[in-house]
Amino acid sequence: MATRPRSAVDARTEPSPVRWLLITVALLFVAIFIVLPLVSVFTEALRQGFGAYFGALADADARAAIGLTLTVAAIAVPLNLVFGVVAAWAIAKFDFRGKSLLITFIDLPFSVSPVISGLIYVLLFGLQGWLGPFLSEQGFKIIFAVPGIVLATIFVTFPFVARELIPLMQEQGTDEEEAALVLGASGWQTFRRVTLPNIRWGLLYGVLLCNARAMGEFGAVSVVSGHIRGLTNTMPLHVEILYNEYNFVASFAVASLLALLALVTLAAKSGIEWKIGRGLTGRGH
Amino acid sequence: MSSSALLDRPAGRGHDQQRRAAARVETLDLTQASPPTSADASPPCLADARPKAAWRPRSIIPGFGLTLGLTLAWLGLIVMLPLVALFARAASVDPGRFIETVTSERVLAALQLSFGAALAAALANAVFGTLLAWVLVRYRFPGRRLVDSLVDVPFALPTAVAGISLTALYAENGWLGAPLAELGIKVAFTPLGVFVALVFVSLPFVVRSIEPVLQDLSPEIEEAAACLGASRWQTIWRVIVPTLFPALATGFALAFARAVGEYGSVIFIAGNLPGISEIAPLLIVIKLEEYAYGEATAVAAVMLLLSFVLLLAINLLQRWSRSHLERR
Amino acid sequence: MMQRRTILLSGAAAVALPRAAAAQQVRLLNVSYDPTRELYQDVNAAFAKSWSAQSKGSITIQQSHGGSGRQARSVIDGLEADVVTLALAYDIDAIAERGLIATDWQKRLPSNSAPYTSTIVFLVRRGNPKKIKDWSDLARSDIKVITPNPKTSGGARWNYLAAWGYALRTEGGDAAKAEKFVGEIFANAPVLDTGARGSTVTFVQRGIGDVLLAWENEAFLAINELGKDKLEIVVPSVSILAEPPVAVVDKVVDRRGTRAAAQAYLEFLYTPAGQEIAAKHYYRPRDSQAGAKYTAAFPKIDLFTIDQVFSGWQTAQKTHFADGGIFDRLYKRKR
Numbered sequence: 022m023a024t025r026p027r028s029a030v031d032a033r034t035e036p037s038p039v040r041w042l043l044i045t046v047a048l049l050f051v052a053i054f055i056v057l058p059l060v061s062v063f064t065e066a067l068r069q070g071f072g073a074y075f076g077a078l079a080d081a082d083a084r085a086a087i088g089l090t091l092t093v094a095a096i097a098v099p100l101n102l103v104f105g106v107v108a109a110w111a112i113a114k115f116d117f118r119g120k121s122l123l124i125t126f127i128d129l130p131f132s133v134s135p136v137i138s139g140l141i142y143v144l145l146f147g148l149q150g151w152l153g154p155f156l157s158e159q160g161f162k163i164i165f166a167v168p169g170i171v172l173a174t175i176f177v178t179f180p181f182v183a184r185e186l187i188p189l190m191q192e193q194g195t196d197e198e199e200a201a202l203v204l205g206a207s208g209w210q211t212f213r214r215v216t217l218p219n220i221r222w223g224l225l226y227g228v229l230l231c232n233a234r235a236m237g238e239f240g241a242v243s244v245v246s247g248h249i250r251g252l253t254n255t256m257p258l259h260v261e262i263l264y265n266e267y268n269f270v271a272s273f274a275v276a277s278l279l280a281l282l283a284l285v286t287l288a289a290k291s292g293i294e295w296k297i298g299r300g301l302t303g304r305g306h
Numbered sequence: 307m308s309s310s311a312l313l314d315r316p317a318g319r320g321h322d323q324q325r326r327a328a329a330r331v332e333t334l335d336l337t338q339a340s341p342p343t344s345a346d347a348s349p350p351c352l353a354d355a356r357p358k359a360a361w362r363p364r365s366i367i368p369g370f371g372l373t374l375g376l377t378l379a380w381l382g383l384i385v386m387l388p389l390v391a392l393f394a395r396a397a398s399v400d401p402g403r404f405i406e407t408v409t410s411e412r413v414l415a416a417l418q419l420s421f422g423a424a425l426a427a428a429l430a431n432a433v434f435g436t437l438l439a440w441v442l443v444r445y446r447f448p449g450r451r452l453v454d455s456l457v458d459v460p461f462a463l464p465t466a467v468a469g470i471s472l473t474a475l476y477a478e479n480g481w482l483g484a485p486l487a488e489l490g491i492k493v494a495f496t497p498l499g500v501f502v503a504l505v506f507v508s509l510p511f512v513v514r515s516i517e518p519v520l521q522d523l524s525p526e527i528e529e530a531a532a533c534l535g536a537s538r539w540q541t542i543w544r545v546i547v548p549t550l551f552p553a554l555a556t557g558f559a560l561a562f563a564r565a566v567g568e569y570g571s572v573i574f575i576a577g578n579l580p581g582i583s584e585i586a587p588l589l590i591v592i593k594l595e596e597y598a599y600g601e602a603t604a605v606a607a608v609m610l611l612l613s614f615v616l617l618l619a620i621n622l623l624q625r626w627s628r629s630h631l632e633r634r
Numbered sequence: 635m636m637q638r639r640t641i642l643l644s645g646a647a648a649v650a651l652p653r654a655a656a657a658q659q660v661r662l663l664n665v666s667y668d669p670t671r672e673l674y675q676d677v678n679a680a681f682a683k684s685w686s687a688q689s690k691g692s693i694t695i696q697q698s699h700g701g702s703g704r705q706a707r708s709v710i711d712g713l714e715a716d717v718v719t720l721a722l723a724y725d726i727d728a729i730a731e732r733g734l735i736a737t738d739w740q741k742r743l744p745s746n747s748a749p750y751t752s753t754i755v756f757l758v759r760r761g762n763p764k765k766i767k768d769w770s771d772l773a774r775s776d777i778k779v780i781t782p783n784p785k786t787s788g789g790a791r792w793n794y795l796a797a798w799g800y801a802l803r804t805e806g807g808d809a810a811k812a813e814k815f816v817g818e819i820f821a822n823a824p825v826l827d828t829g830a831r832g833s834t835v836t837f838v839q840r841g842i843g844d845v846l847l848a849w850e851n852e853a854f855l856a857i858n859e860l861g862k863d864k865l866e867i868v869v870p871s872v873s874i875l876a877e878p879p880v881a882v883v884d885k886v887v888d889r890r891g892t893r894a895a896a897q898a899y900l901e902f903l904y905t906p907a908g909q910e911i912a913a914k915h916y917y918r919p920r921d922s923q924a925g926a927k928y929t930a931a932f933p934k935i936d937l938f939t940i941d942q943v944f945s946g947w948q949t950a951q952k953t954h955f956a957d958g959g960i961f962d963r964l965y966k967r968k969r
Contacts, residue, residue, distance in 0.1 A: 058463075062471050131560075134590070265831035283459060595703035598957065
């Protein structure tokens, strides 16, 4: 930059007033659409002070909801992590026909309305559905129980890890893996020693987003949960229930926990970006 | 060509295969469709005759069968099977009833609102998201990093929480709703409220699609344009915007796809008046609660089909723009 | 794949396990509608006490709440409810239609299987600034009416039918005039929330609208919870007798072996103790002696039943709320 002629630098930027106008507009947009809603969550949660706030979180039903949400994420995220790596390997390292179609199917859960995501499992496992009557005879409960919530969550968070890895691995190409293979490494060794170090930050980023989404899903889980207090209520559902009980402070307290989780996720993400020194980054979703 | 044949091959231990492939490594660009040479790809006699017909070019990287097999199996179980159940259910609805359902005035109004508001939100985000990405990449100002992380908030914040807090903000007695009401603008409980919620949930997609492209934009192009006498505005309009366009289109389509199906944040703020502020996903829920499973799946099937077509278009566009850019 | 199956199995086992281990410990699931949360919290505690006092072991009752229609649908789709306590008989009929409950369920418990009743009243802002006295005021052009969506909320159907019944009475039974009148009321509704609780929040917290059509018990609760200084109840000249029914879900209790407990649970609602708890939560008890100190608060209203005016839920549902019914017509005309 320093060696470049002044005029060239000028050619890449706008006059100062324009610049500040654009910055102001952008910041205003962020303030209105993002910061204010976030602030209002915490304001409402702390309306009656920290005592009421922590009291709400210590409530037995709230703790059950937090526990369930953590359990569901602990099952759904690792499964999607494995799937994401496997799918990204198949798609990024090889060329084959129908790849766009395959990627589209992997993307599909992302654009399917959450309501439909829940509905499809009801159609499959519900008592009026295909497998429901059989499963119910065998004494298995899928929907209105933990497995159904896990399934709906896996569906909703399905694309995240894969979508994060595919472009990354495509960009990196196959040269390094080929070299390792030629030098006699096994396939697994190649993956662990060559590919994994290359993709680990992208992988972590995908997992973080997947996790945030898994813990925050509302629509799909709402359809398959059955809303049994202390048993099948996840945190987002508990937020709604408390809200409907006019217990606004408790409702926003649980909501703030989810918002906090979102912020921690984003902080971790920024940390990752810092680490890889890419500065501003992010690809696709 | 079967993936099981590949699956049976012990990964990394076929030495002759490796040697053969290694010899080809320098000469072949693996991303191009290259003539297959092995028997399990296609009959050897045909291979040279029609190289483009190969389903997949050879590669020395192992695990294709295994990973593709697992991907397809997992995809089949989690995504395809339930979706098939949905379409089977929708198909079991009498065709006349199906058409009647999805063309009824109320369903059309709901679809129109969902798709219309999503389109408007995606357009708004295309403008402001691009602006935001531009400011974040090109300018230096205090708090830039913080703002950049905040862009992801709508993505990570649970939709129900977003819905409740947006409603509280934009209701007539809310922080933003009160001043707006004095100007005679009502947001909460109107289609405008739907729009606001959708702008919120779909904001990150445009920004995140454009940022990397903007970063990679080589300065020489702009400098060259400036040297050739183009004004700043001309440079932006003629040079930068066309380069950004594929990424913008992707971000726009992603934002749109996300917004069309949004439920959790919208139902709190929408007002839910039939034909006015009732979104399509809510209509599905309403149909379900009337025990009209067939009709609910019919609406769901229509929405799904539209999303699928849209996504396929994005992916093809992405593929096209990649090869297009590479060629340049 | 194996991994996934194991998880499904262990998930199912985790849910099934407590049931198997609990020979002495009975667990019931009561699937109910939105406004009964506080009521059943008290009922469950009192019933559990009386159950263990009769040395029948310990009993836990789990609750699920939501819109009446949604809850009924969940039971139809396999939510294992031992008892359902919903907002209207139509929703329990829908479950019975799928063979989960005997079709004569309404005759199995006293008083149409509705242990308590309620009605629809108006909630207005303190001091009644818009001078709302009766149903006819709701059709005034300067009034904004808050009600949930009759398509998704049981309570909203009672609201709608109450308005219709009033119009029939004042217009001498002219259905066309009733339709026009109810249409005018719904034209005054700026929001249709999906559930009764959502409407209350809209009215009280968001400050939208001049009058909220609400269950009587919800109106009392809203005043207690959200501010005596902000709201007051207006009692219309005539309203509907809402009978929220209860039933044992036969298929489920027979499979789980919980019929005795489920039956006892519902019968408890009819005991003086159960009736008093209902009265305390502003449900009108069937037993006029029960909870006299609470019932004194109930205003006298001229109440008609759904059977008298609409010849039962099935007919009412079909003519008014089904797809293409009168309610849909009201909105079609508006556009």
